[in-house]
Amino acid sequence: MEITKKEIEHIAELAKLELTDEEKKIYGAQLKDILVWMEKLNKADISNTEPASYALSGKSHLREDKVKKFPDTQALLSNVPAREFDFIKVKKVIE
Amino acid sequence: MNAISIANKVKSGEIKATDIINDYLDRIKEKDKKINAFLEVFADSALKKAEEIDLKVAQKKPVGTLAGVPVAIKDNMLYKNHRMTCASKILENYISPYSATAVEKLLEEDAVIIGRTNMDEFAMGSSTENSAFKNTKNPLNEKHVPGGSSGGSAAAVAATMALISLGSDTGGSIRQPAAFCGVYGLKPTYGSVSRYGLAAFASSLDQIGCFTNNPEDMKLAFSVISGHDKKDSTSSILQQTEKKFDIKAIKIGIPKEPFMEGLEPKIKEEFLLTIQKLKNLGASMLDISLPNTQYALPTYYIIASGEASSNLGRYDGTRYGLNSKKADSLINFYKLSRGEGFGPEVKRRIMLGTYSLSAGYYDDYYIKAQKIRTLIKNDFKKAFTEIDIILTPTTPTTAFKFGDKLKNPISMYLSDIFTIPASLAGVCAVSAPCKNKTEAGLSVGMQFTSNHFNETSLFSILGLLSD
Secondary structure: OOOOHHHHHHHHHHOOOOOOHHHHHHHHHHHHHHHHHHHHHHHOOOOOOOOOOOOOOOOOOOOOOOOOOOOOHHHHHOOOOOEEOOEEOOOOOOO | OOHHHHHHHHHHOOOOHHHHHHHHHHHHHHHHHHHOOEEEEOHHHHHHHHHHHHHHHHOOOOOOOOOOOEEEEEOOEOOOOOEOOOOOHHHOOOEOOOOOHHHHHHHHOOOEEEEEEOOOHHHOOOOOOOOOOOOOOOOOOOOEOOOOOOHHHHHHHHOOOOOEEEEEEOOOOOHHHHHHHOOEEEEOOOOOEOOOOEOOOOOOOOEEEEEEOOHHHHHHHHHHHEOOOOOOOOOOOOOOOOOOOOHHHOEEEEEOOHHHOOOOHHHHHHHHHHHHHHHHHOOEEEEEOOHHHHHHHHHHHHHHHHHHHHHHHHOOOOOOOOOOOOOOOHHHHHHHHHHHHOOHHHHHHHHHHHHHHOOOOOHHHHHHHHHHHHHHHHHHHHHHHHOOEEEEEOOOOOOOEOOOOOOOHHHHHHHHOOOHHHHHHOOEEEEEEOOOOOOOOOOOEEEEEEOOOOHHHHHHHHHHHHO
Protein backbone atom coordinates (compact mmCIF):
# COMPACT_ATOMS: atom_id res chain seq x y z
CA MET A 1 0.00 0.00 0.00
CA GLU A 2 1.43 3.34 -1.08
CA ILE A 3 -0.01 6.75 -0.31
CA THR A 4 0.84 9.14 -3.08
CA LYS A 5 1.65 12.82 -2.63
CA LYS A 6 -1.57 13.56 -4.50
CA GLU A 7 -3.59 11.52 -2.00
CA ILE A 8 -1.93 13.28 0.95
CA GLU A 9 -2.73 16.63 -0.64
CA HIS A 10 -6.36 15.55 -1.15
CA ILE A 11 -6.74 14.51 2.52
CA ALA A 12 -5.07 17.74 3.70
CA GLU A 13 -7.48 19.67 1.47
CA LEU A 14 -10.47 17.86 3.04
CA ALA A 15 -9.06 18.53 6.52
CA LYS A 16 -8.33 22.19 5.64
CA LEU A 17 -4.76 21.74 6.83
CA GLU A 18 -1.82 23.58 5.27
CA LEU A 19 1.15 21.23 5.16
CA THR A 20 4.74 21.92 4.11
CA ASP A 21 6.41 19.60 1.56
CA GLU A 22 8.44 18.12 4.40
CA GLU A 23 5.25 17.39 6.40
CA LYS A 24 3.59 15.80 3.36
CA LYS A 25 6.54 13.43 3.03
CA ILE A 26 6.58 12.50 6.73
CA TYR A 27 2.82 12.04 7.07
CA GLY A 28 2.68 10.07 3.80
CA ALA A 29 5.21 7.55 5.11
CA GLN A 30 3.77 7.39 8.64
CA LEU A 31 0.18 7.08 7.44
CA LYS A 32 1.25 4.19 5.26
CA ASP A 33 2.89 2.45 8.26
CA ILE A 34 -0.20 3.02 10.41
CA LEU A 35 -2.56 1.73 7.73
CA VAL A 36 -0.43 -1.40 7.20
CA TRP A 37 -0.55 -1.93 10.97
CA MET A 38 -4.34 -1.64 10.79
CA GLU A 39 -4.60 -4.44 8.22
CA LYS A 40 -4.55 -6.71 11.25
CA LEU A 41 -8.24 -5.92 11.60
CA ASN A 42 -9.04 -7.88 8.43
CA LYS A 43 -8.67 -11.06 10.47
CA ALA A 44 -11.58 -10.21 12.79
CA ASP A 45 -14.88 -11.93 12.09
CA ILE A 46 -17.40 -9.13 11.83
CA SER A 47 -20.08 -10.89 9.82
CA ASN A 48 -23.42 -10.42 11.62
CA THR A 49 -21.99 -7.73 13.90
CA GLU A 50 -23.62 -4.34 14.36
CA PRO A 51 -21.37 -1.28 14.69
CA ALA A 52 -21.17 0.34 18.14
CA SER A 53 -20.88 4.10 18.14
CA TYR A 54 -20.96 4.38 21.93
CA ALA A 55 -19.77 2.40 24.90
CA LEU A 56 -23.15 2.23 26.60
CA SER A 57 -26.31 1.19 24.89
CA GLY A 58 -29.39 3.17 25.72
CA LYS A 59 -30.89 6.50 24.91
CA SER A 60 -29.05 9.76 24.96
CA HIS A 61 -30.79 12.54 26.78
CA LEU A 62 -31.55 15.33 24.41
CA ARG A 63 -32.67 18.67 25.78
CA GLU A 64 -35.67 20.52 24.51
CA ASP A 65 -34.89 22.42 21.31
CA LYS A 66 -35.37 25.82 22.89
CA VAL A 67 -33.10 28.84 22.45
CA LYS A 68 -31.50 30.06 25.66
CA LYS A 69 -29.35 33.16 25.82
CA PHE A 70 -25.81 32.66 27.08
CA PRO A 71 -25.50 34.91 30.15
CA ASP A 72 -22.14 36.45 29.28
CA THR A 73 -21.92 37.42 25.60
CA GLN A 74 -18.87 39.61 26.16
CA ALA A 75 -16.92 36.64 27.56
CA LEU A 76 -17.53 34.83 24.27
CA LEU A 77 -16.76 37.83 22.09
CA SER A 78 -13.56 38.62 23.96
CA ASN A 79 -12.05 35.42 22.50
CA VAL A 80 -12.72 36.52 18.90
CA PRO A 81 -9.37 37.34 17.26
CA ALA A 82 -10.75 39.85 14.72
CA ARG A 83 -13.93 41.79 15.41
CA GLU A 84 -15.64 45.07 14.87
CA PHE A 85 -18.17 46.05 17.51
CA ASP A 86 -20.09 42.83 18.20
CA PHE A 87 -19.39 41.37 14.75
CA ILE A 88 -16.78 38.76 13.81
CA LYS A 89 -14.57 39.86 10.93
CA VAL A 90 -13.80 37.26 8.25
CA LYS A 91 -12.12 37.27 4.84
CA LYS A 92 -14.31 38.01 1.84
CA VAL A 93 -16.72 35.09 1.27
CA ILE A 94 -18.07 36.02 -2.17
CA GLU A 95 -15.68 37.28 -4.81
CA MET B 1 -2.08 14.38 55.14
CA ASN B 2 -4.80 13.26 52.77
CA ALA B 3 -7.59 15.39 51.31
CA ILE B 4 -10.23 14.06 53.71
CA SER B 5 -8.29 15.03 56.85
CA ILE B 6 -7.37 18.45 55.44
CA ALA B 7 -11.02 19.17 54.65
CA ASN B 8 -12.07 18.03 58.13
CA LYS B 9 -9.48 20.23 59.82
CA VAL B 10 -10.48 23.23 57.72
CA LYS B 11 -14.16 22.61 58.54
CA SER B 12 -13.48 22.39 62.28
CA GLY B 13 -11.37 25.55 62.17
CA GLU B 14 -8.26 23.69 63.31
CA ILE B 15 -6.35 24.92 60.26
CA LYS B 16 -7.03 27.74 57.84
CA ALA B 17 -7.65 27.14 54.14
CA THR B 18 -5.41 30.14 53.38
CA ASP B 19 -2.52 28.51 55.26
CA ILE B 20 -2.97 25.28 53.31
CA ILE B 21 -3.10 27.08 49.98
CA ASN B 22 -0.11 29.31 50.78
CA ASP B 23 1.81 26.18 51.74
CA TYR B 24 0.93 24.48 48.42
CA LEU B 25 1.73 27.62 46.41
CA ASP B 26 5.16 27.68 48.08
CA ARG B 27 5.69 24.02 47.27
CA ILE B 28 4.80 24.62 43.63
CA LYS B 29 7.18 27.57 43.48
CA GLU B 30 9.97 25.42 44.84
CA LYS B 31 9.35 22.09 43.09
CA ASP B 32 7.80 23.01 39.78
CA LYS B 33 10.90 24.81 38.53
CA LYS B 34 12.23 21.30 37.92
CA ILE B 35 9.09 19.24 37.29
CA ASN B 36 7.09 21.62 35.04
CA ALA B 37 3.75 20.03 35.89
CA PHE B 38 1.84 23.32 35.72
CA LEU B 39 1.23 25.52 32.71
CA GLU B 40 -0.21 28.18 34.99
CA VAL B 41 -0.72 28.57 38.72
CA PHE B 42 -3.94 30.35 39.70
CA ALA B 43 -2.47 31.94 42.85
CA ASP B 44 -4.85 34.94 43.07
CA SER B 45 -8.14 33.12 42.55
CA ALA B 46 -6.96 30.22 44.76
CA LEU B 47 -6.20 32.54 47.67
CA LYS B 48 -9.47 34.39 47.17
CA LYS B 49 -11.39 31.11 47.31
CA ALA B 50 -9.43 30.06 50.42
CA GLU B 51 -10.33 33.35 52.15
CA GLU B 52 -14.02 32.80 51.34
CA ILE B 53 -13.83 29.33 52.91
CA ASP B 54 -12.13 30.68 56.05
CA LEU B 55 -14.78 33.37 56.32
CA LYS B 56 -17.57 30.79 56.07
CA VAL B 57 -15.92 28.70 58.80
CA ALA B 58 -15.53 31.81 61.01
CA GLN B 59 -19.21 32.66 60.49
CA LYS B 60 -20.18 29.06 61.26
CA LYS B 61 -21.73 28.63 57.82
CA PRO B 62 -21.67 25.16 56.21
CA VAL B 63 -18.64 24.33 54.06
CA GLY B 64 -18.14 21.61 51.44
CA THR B 65 -16.59 18.15 51.67
CA LEU B 66 -13.41 19.33 49.93
CA ALA B 67 -12.96 22.50 51.98
CA GLY B 68 -9.53 23.99 51.35
CA VAL B 69 -8.26 21.00 49.33
CA PRO B 70 -5.84 22.11 46.58
CA VAL B 71 -6.91 20.60 43.25
CA ALA B 72 -5.10 20.90 39.91
CA ILE B 73 -6.99 20.57 36.64
CA LYS B 74 -5.80 19.37 33.26
CA ASP B 75 -5.53 22.18 30.75
CA ASN B 76 -8.47 20.89 28.68
CA MET B 77 -11.25 21.78 31.14
CA LEU B 78 -12.91 25.14 31.38
CA TYR B 79 -12.64 27.23 34.55
CA LYS B 80 -14.50 30.50 34.08
CA ASN B 81 -12.31 33.58 33.49
CA HIS B 82 -9.15 31.44 33.44
CA ARG B 83 -6.99 30.51 30.48
CA MET B 84 -7.39 27.07 28.86
CA THR B 85 -5.05 26.09 26.02
CA CYS B 86 -5.17 22.27 25.59
CA ALA B 87 -1.37 22.75 25.53
CA SER B 88 -1.79 23.97 21.94
CA LYS B 89 -0.64 27.11 20.18
CA ILE B 90 -4.03 27.27 18.50
CA LEU B 91 -5.71 28.04 21.86
CA GLU B 92 -2.81 29.89 23.49
CA ASN B 93 -4.91 32.93 24.43
CA TYR B 94 -8.29 31.34 25.07
CA ILE B 95 -10.13 32.48 28.21
CA SER B 96 -12.92 30.21 29.48
CA PRO B 97 -16.36 31.86 29.28
CA TYR B 98 -17.87 29.30 31.70
CA SER B 99 -16.78 26.39 33.91
CA ALA B 100 -16.91 22.66 33.15
CA THR B 101 -19.50 20.79 35.23
CA ALA B 102 -16.77 18.72 36.97
CA VAL B 103 -14.92 21.94 37.91
CA GLU B 104 -18.17 23.57 39.06
CA LYS B 105 -18.90 20.57 41.30
CA LEU B 106 -15.44 20.78 42.87
CA LEU B 107 -15.92 24.49 43.58
CA GLU B 108 -19.35 23.84 45.11
CA GLU B 109 -17.68 21.48 47.57
CA ASP B 110 -15.15 24.23 48.37
CA ALA B 111 -12.14 22.69 46.64
CA VAL B 112 -9.51 25.25 45.63
CA ILE B 113 -8.40 25.10 41.99
CA ILE B 114 -4.70 25.97 42.16
CA GLY B 115 -3.68 25.69 38.54
CA ARG B 116 -3.87 24.06 35.15
CA THR B 117 -1.51 21.24 34.25
CA ASN B 118 0.56 20.32 31.22
CA MET B 119 -0.62 17.65 28.78
CA ASP B 120 -0.07 16.28 25.30
CA GLU B 121 -1.63 18.72 22.85
CA PHE B 122 -5.40 18.06 22.72
CA ALA B 123 -4.76 14.96 24.90
CA MET B 124 -3.09 13.14 22.00
CA GLY B 125 -0.05 11.28 23.25
CA SER B 126 1.36 9.07 25.97
CA SER B 127 4.31 11.08 27.32
CA THR B 128 3.24 14.77 27.54
CA GLU B 129 6.06 15.45 25.05
CA ASN B 130 3.44 16.64 22.56
CA SER B 131 2.72 19.76 24.62
CA ALA B 132 3.37 22.88 22.54
CA PHE B 133 4.83 24.60 25.61
CA LYS B 134 7.12 22.41 27.70
CA ASN B 135 8.14 18.93 28.85
CA THR B 136 6.93 17.72 32.23
CA LYS B 137 9.37 15.52 34.13
CA ASN B 138 8.55 12.38 36.05
CA PRO B 139 8.97 13.29 39.76
CA LEU B 140 10.28 9.78 40.47
CA ASN B 141 13.16 10.16 38.00
CA GLU B 142 13.52 13.34 36.00
CA LYS B 143 15.20 11.64 33.04
CA HIS B 144 11.92 9.85 32.35
CA VAL B 145 8.56 11.01 31.00
CA PRO B 146 5.56 11.27 33.33
CA GLY B 147 3.33 9.48 30.79
CA GLY B 148 0.40 11.09 29.10
CA SER B 149 -1.68 12.63 28.04
CA SER B 150 -2.53 13.85 31.59
CA GLY B 151 1.19 13.89 32.55
CA GLY B 152 1.06 17.24 34.36
CA SER B 153 -1.88 16.20 36.55
CA ALA B 154 -0.15 12.93 37.50
CA ALA B 155 3.16 14.69 38.26
CA ALA B 156 1.42 17.40 40.34
CA VAL B 157 -0.10 14.81 42.69
CA ALA B 158 3.04 12.63 42.72
CA ALA B 159 5.18 15.62 43.78
CA THR B 160 2.50 16.68 46.33
CA MET B 161 1.90 20.00 44.58
CA ALA B 162 -1.83 19.16 44.69
CA LEU B 163 -3.82 16.64 46.74
CA ILE B 164 -6.21 15.78 43.92
CA SER B 165 -6.01 16.49 40.23
CA LEU B 166 -8.41 16.01 37.37
CA GLY B 167 -7.38 14.41 34.11
CA SER B 168 -9.17 13.06 31.08
CA ASP B 169 -8.84 9.52 29.77
CA THR B 170 -9.65 8.60 26.17
CA GLY B 171 -7.47 5.50 25.77
CA GLY B 172 -5.43 5.47 28.97
CA SER B 173 -4.52 9.12 29.50
CA ILE B 174 -5.18 8.94 33.27
CA ARG B 175 -4.19 5.34 34.05
CA GLN B 176 -0.89 5.28 32.13
CA PRO B 177 0.57 8.49 33.69
CA ALA B 178 -0.71 7.35 37.12
CA ALA B 179 1.28 4.13 36.68
CA PHE B 180 4.38 6.00 35.48
CA CYS B 181 4.31 8.54 38.35
CA GLY B 182 3.32 6.16 41.15
CA VAL B 183 -0.12 7.56 42.04
CA TYR B 184 -3.72 6.35 41.86
CA GLY B 185 -5.60 7.18 38.65
CA LEU B 186 -9.28 6.52 37.93
CA LYS B 187 -11.02 6.34 34.57
CA PRO B 188 -14.67 6.22 35.55
CA THR B 189 -17.43 4.46 33.60
CA TYR B 190 -18.22 6.31 30.37
CA GLY B 191 -21.08 8.70 31.07
CA SER B 192 -20.65 8.85 34.85
CA VAL B 193 -18.81 12.20 34.88
CA SER B 194 -20.16 15.02 32.72
CA ARG B 195 -18.04 16.02 29.72
CA TYR B 196 -19.62 19.50 29.63
CA GLY B 197 -16.75 21.98 29.45
CA LEU B 198 -14.13 19.35 28.54
CA ALA B 199 -12.49 20.15 25.19
CA ALA B 200 -13.58 17.26 22.97
CA PHE B 201 -11.02 14.86 21.52
CA ALA B 202 -12.96 11.61 20.86
CA SER B 203 -16.45 12.10 22.24
CA SER B 204 -17.46 8.44 22.43
CA LEU B 205 -14.41 7.66 24.58
CA ASP B 206 -13.46 10.82 26.53
CA GLN B 207 -14.06 10.66 30.26
CA ILE B 208 -12.96 12.93 33.10
CA GLY B 209 -11.39 11.22 36.09
CA CYS B 210 -8.95 11.91 38.89
CA PHE B 211 -5.50 11.34 40.38
CA THR B 212 -4.91 10.96 44.12
CA ASN B 213 -2.32 9.56 46.52
CA ASN B 214 -4.70 7.10 48.18
CA PRO B 215 -7.97 5.23 47.51
CA GLU B 216 -10.03 7.18 50.10
CA ASP B 217 -9.38 10.52 48.40
CA MET B 218 -10.21 8.92 45.07
CA LYS B 219 -13.58 7.74 46.37
CA LEU B 220 -14.34 11.21 47.70
CA ALA B 221 -13.23 13.01 44.53
CA PHE B 222 -15.28 10.66 42.36
CA SER B 223 -18.39 11.11 44.51
CA VAL B 224 -18.05 14.88 44.00
CA ILE B 225 -17.47 15.00 40.23
CA SER B 226 -19.83 12.19 39.13
CA GLY B 227 -23.57 12.36 38.53
CA HIS B 228 -26.05 13.03 35.75
CA ASP B 229 -25.79 16.35 33.94
CA LYS B 230 -28.46 17.68 31.62
CA LYS B 231 -25.80 19.62 29.73
CA ASP B 232 -24.12 16.43 28.44
CA SER B 233 -26.40 14.25 26.31
CA THR B 234 -24.20 11.19 26.94
CA SER B 235 -24.22 11.69 30.70
CA SER B 236 -25.86 8.63 32.22
CA ILE B 237 -28.83 8.57 34.58
CA LEU B 238 -27.74 5.17 35.89
CA GLN B 239 -26.44 5.03 39.43
CA GLN B 240 -23.59 3.18 41.09
CA THR B 241 -24.11 -0.52 41.66
CA GLU B 242 -24.42 -0.80 45.45
CA LYS B 243 -23.32 -4.23 46.56
CA LYS B 244 -21.96 -5.35 49.89
CA PHE B 245 -18.26 -5.93 49.32
CA ASP B 246 -16.76 -9.14 50.62
CA ILE B 247 -13.33 -9.95 49.19
CA LYS B 248 -13.91 -13.67 49.82
CA ALA B 249 -16.82 -13.57 47.38
CA ILE B 250 -14.86 -11.65 44.73
CA LYS B 251 -13.71 -13.40 41.58
CA ILE B 252 -10.77 -11.84 39.78
CA GLY B 253 -10.12 -12.61 36.12
CA ILE B 254 -6.65 -12.77 34.60
CA PRO B 255 -6.73 -12.49 30.78
CA LYS B 256 -4.80 -15.25 29.08
CA GLU B 257 -4.05 -13.32 25.90
CA PRO B 258 -0.72 -13.11 24.06
CA PHE B 259 -0.44 -9.41 24.97
CA MET B 260 0.21 -10.48 28.56
CA GLU B 261 3.58 -11.83 27.39
CA GLY B 262 6.56 -9.55 26.94
CA LEU B 263 6.17 -7.61 30.17
CA GLU B 264 9.18 -5.82 31.63
CA PRO B 265 10.56 -8.22 34.33
CA LYS B 266 9.81 -5.86 37.24
CA ILE B 267 6.21 -5.49 36.06
CA LYS B 268 5.80 -9.24 35.79
CA GLU B 269 7.21 -9.62 39.32
CA GLU B 270 4.80 -7.04 40.79
CA PHE B 271 1.89 -8.53 38.85
CA LEU B 272 2.53 -11.99 40.34
CA LEU B 273 2.96 -10.40 43.78
CA THR B 274 -0.41 -8.65 43.45
CA ILE B 275 -2.08 -11.94 42.49
CA GLN B 276 -0.58 -13.56 45.58
CA LYS B 277 -1.76 -10.70 47.83
CA LEU B 278 -5.28 -10.97 46.46
CA LYS B 279 -5.27 -14.73 47.02
CA ASN B 280 -4.07 -14.18 50.59
CA LEU B 281 -6.95 -11.77 51.15
CA GLY B 282 -9.33 -14.52 50.09
CA ALA B 283 -10.24 -13.54 46.51
CA SER B 284 -10.49 -16.31 43.94
CA MET B 285 -8.52 -16.02 40.72
CA LEU B 286 -9.81 -17.25 37.37
CA ASP B 287 -8.33 -17.38 33.90
CA ILE B 288 -10.47 -15.52 31.39
CA SER B 289 -10.31 -14.77 27.70
CA LEU B 290 -10.95 -11.47 25.92
CA PRO B 291 -10.14 -12.75 22.41
CA ASN B 292 -11.01 -9.63 20.47
CA THR B 293 -8.87 -7.27 22.55
CA GLN B 294 -6.02 -8.24 20.19
CA TYR B 295 -7.70 -5.80 17.76
CA ALA B 296 -8.19 -3.04 20.34
CA LEU B 297 -5.28 -0.76 19.43
CA PRO B 298 -5.87 -0.27 15.69
CA THR B 299 -9.64 -0.13 16.38
CA TYR B 300 -9.09 2.63 18.91
CA TYR B 301 -6.82 4.66 16.61
CA ILE B 302 -9.39 4.57 13.81
CA ILE B 303 -12.29 5.59 16.07
CA ALA B 304 -10.40 8.17 18.13
CA SER B 305 -8.73 9.79 15.11
CA GLY B 306 -11.99 9.86 13.15
CA GLU B 307 -13.83 11.57 15.98
CA ALA B 308 -10.89 13.92 16.57
CA SER B 309 -10.75 15.02 12.93
CA SER B 310 -14.41 15.96 13.21
CA ASN B 311 -14.24 17.55 16.70
CA LEU B 312 -11.18 19.63 15.85
CA GLY B 313 -12.91 21.07 12.80
CA ARG B 314 -14.12 23.88 15.06
CA TYR B 315 -10.60 25.34 15.35
CA ASP B 316 -10.64 27.54 12.27
CA GLY B 317 -9.29 30.80 13.71
CA THR B 318 -12.60 32.62 13.36
CA ARG B 319 -14.43 32.67 16.70
CA TYR B 320 -11.39 31.96 18.86
CA GLY B 321 -7.83 30.77 18.65
CA LEU B 322 -4.82 31.46 16.50
CA ASN B 323 -5.67 33.36 13.30
CA SER B 324 -3.14 33.44 10.52
CA LYS B 325 -2.06 36.85 9.29
CA LYS B 326 -0.71 35.46 6.02
CA ALA B 327 -3.96 34.42 4.35
CA ASP B 328 -5.42 36.08 1.25
CA SER B 329 -8.71 34.16 1.09
CA LEU B 330 -11.18 32.57 3.49
CA ILE B 331 -10.21 28.96 2.64
CA ASN B 332 -6.52 29.81 2.91
CA PHE B 333 -7.20 31.48 6.23
CA TYR B 334 -8.64 28.23 7.63
CA LYS B 335 -5.79 26.14 6.27
CA LEU B 336 -3.02 28.45 7.44
CA SER B 337 -4.52 29.05 10.90
CA ARG B 338 -4.79 25.28 11.42
CA GLY B 339 -1.40 24.57 9.83
CA GLU B 340 0.32 27.12 12.08
CA GLY B 341 -1.69 26.29 15.22
CA PHE B 342 -1.64 22.48 15.44
CA GLY B 343 1.44 20.44 16.37
CA PRO B 344 2.71 17.29 14.59
CA GLU B 345 0.76 14.58 16.46
CA VAL B 346 -2.52 16.49 16.16
CA LYS B 347 -1.97 16.94 12.43
CA ARG B 348 -1.10 13.26 12.04
CA ARG B 349 -4.34 12.21 13.75
CA ILE B 350 -6.45 14.69 11.80
CA MET B 351 -4.93 13.28 8.60
CA LEU B 352 -5.55 9.67 9.68
CA GLY B 353 -9.09 10.48 10.83
CA THR B 354 -9.95 12.38 7.67
CA TYR B 355 -8.58 9.53 5.56
CA SER B 356 -10.59 6.85 7.36
CA LEU B 357 -13.80 8.90 7.16
CA SER B 358 -13.36 9.90 3.51
CA ALA B 359 -15.35 8.55 0.58
CA GLY B 360 -14.27 5.03 -0.39
CA TYR B 361 -12.58 4.24 2.92
CA TYR B 362 -15.39 4.82 5.44
CA ASP B 363 -16.70 1.20 5.39
CA ASP B 364 -13.22 -0.31 5.32
CA TYR B 365 -11.99 1.59 8.34
CA TYR B 366 -14.51 3.46 10.46
CA ILE B 367 -17.48 1.07 10.19
CA LYS B 368 -15.21 -1.95 10.52
CA ALA B 369 -13.65 -0.46 13.67
CA GLN B 370 -17.11 0.21 15.15
CA LYS B 371 -18.09 -3.41 14.50
CA ILE B 372 -14.93 -4.66 16.20
CA ARG B 373 -15.79 -2.34 19.07
CA THR B 374 -19.01 -4.34 19.46
CA LEU B 375 -16.98 -7.56 19.63
CA ILE B 376 -14.72 -6.08 22.31
CA LYS B 377 -17.71 -4.82 24.32
CA ASN B 378 -19.19 -8.34 24.13
CA ASP B 379 -15.91 -9.86 25.37
CA PHE B 380 -16.15 -7.71 28.51
CA LYS B 381 -19.87 -8.37 28.91
CA LYS B 382 -19.26 -12.10 28.82
CA ALA B 383 -16.28 -11.89 31.18
CA PHE B 384 -18.28 -9.94 33.77
CA THR B 385 -20.90 -12.71 33.93
CA GLU B 386 -18.15 -14.93 35.34
CA ILE B 387 -15.91 -12.59 37.29
CA ASP B 388 -16.11 -9.23 39.15
CA ILE B 389 -12.79 -7.59 38.44
CA ILE B 390 -10.10 -7.97 35.77
CA LEU B 391 -6.47 -7.60 36.79
CA THR B 392 -3.66 -6.66 34.39
CA PRO B 393 -0.63 -4.42 34.69
CA THR B 394 -1.48 -0.84 33.60
CA THR B 395 1.45 -0.67 31.18
CA PRO B 396 3.86 -3.19 29.60
CA THR B 397 6.90 -1.08 30.61
CA THR B 398 7.78 1.46 33.29
CA ALA B 399 8.23 5.14 32.32
CA PHE B 400 10.50 5.50 29.28
CA LYS B 401 13.08 8.23 28.67
CA PHE B 402 12.44 11.50 26.84
CA GLY B 403 12.67 11.12 23.07
CA ASP B 404 12.56 7.30 23.15
CA LYS B 405 9.29 6.92 21.28
CA LEU B 406 8.84 10.25 19.52
CA LYS B 407 10.15 9.17 16.11
CA ASN B 408 7.91 6.11 15.78
CA PRO B 409 4.21 6.84 16.39
CA ILE B 410 3.21 3.15 16.53
CA SER B 411 5.70 2.39 19.32
CA MET B 412 4.16 5.27 21.31
CA TYR B 413 0.64 3.94 20.59
CA LEU B 414 1.64 0.51 21.93
CA SER B 415 2.24 1.89 25.43
CA ASP B 416 -1.57 1.96 25.83
CA ILE B 417 -2.09 -1.72 25.03
CA PHE B 418 -3.57 -2.58 28.45
CA THR B 419 -5.67 0.54 28.92
CA ILE B 420 -7.42 0.87 25.56
CA PRO B 421 -9.74 -2.19 25.76
CA ALA B 422 -11.59 -0.79 28.83
CA SER B 423 -11.97 2.56 27.04
CA LEU B 424 -13.63 0.92 24.03
CA ALA B 425 -15.99 -1.00 26.32
CA GLY B 426 -16.69 2.09 28.46
CA VAL B 427 -16.16 0.19 31.72
CA CYS B 428 -14.42 1.67 34.77
CA ALA B 429 -10.75 1.05 35.50
CA VAL B 430 -8.18 2.27 37.96
CA SER B 431 -4.40 2.18 38.12
CA ALA B 432 -2.92 1.58 41.56
CA PRO B 433 0.79 1.98 42.39
CA CYS B 434 2.75 -1.03 43.69
CA LYS B 435 4.91 -0.45 46.76
CA ASN B 436 8.22 -1.64 45.28
CA LYS B 437 10.10 0.59 42.86
CA THR B 438 12.58 -0.32 40.11
CA GLU B 439 16.31 0.34 40.49
CA ALA B 440 15.80 3.63 38.65
CA GLY B 441 13.21 4.57 41.28
CA LEU B 442 10.29 4.13 38.87
CA SER B 443 6.86 2.88 39.82
CA VAL B 444 4.76 -0.02 38.53
CA GLY B 445 0.98 0.32 38.19
CA MET B 446 -1.66 -2.40 38.41
CA GLN B 447 -4.94 -1.96 36.56
CA PHE B 448 -8.21 -3.12 38.06
CA THR B 449 -11.16 -3.08 35.67
CA SER B 450 -14.78 -3.54 36.66
CA ASN B 451 -18.17 -3.44 34.97
CA HIS B 452 -20.11 -0.24 34.21
CA PHE B 453 -21.00 1.80 37.33
CA ASN B 454 -19.09 -0.50 39.63
CA GLU B 455 -16.45 1.97 40.83
CA THR B 456 -17.26 1.30 44.50
CA SER B 457 -15.93 -2.26 44.28
CA LEU B 458 -12.68 -0.87 42.81
CA PHE B 459 -12.31 1.54 45.74
CA SER B 460 -12.97 -1.32 48.20
CA ILE B 461 -10.35 -3.61 46.71
CA LEU B 462 -7.76 -0.81 46.56
CA GLY B 463 -8.50 0.02 50.18
CA LEU B 464 -7.79 -3.59 51.20
CA LEU B 465 -4.58 -3.75 49.17
CA SER B 466 -3.20 -0.49 50.54
CA ASP B 467 -3.71 -1.50 54.19
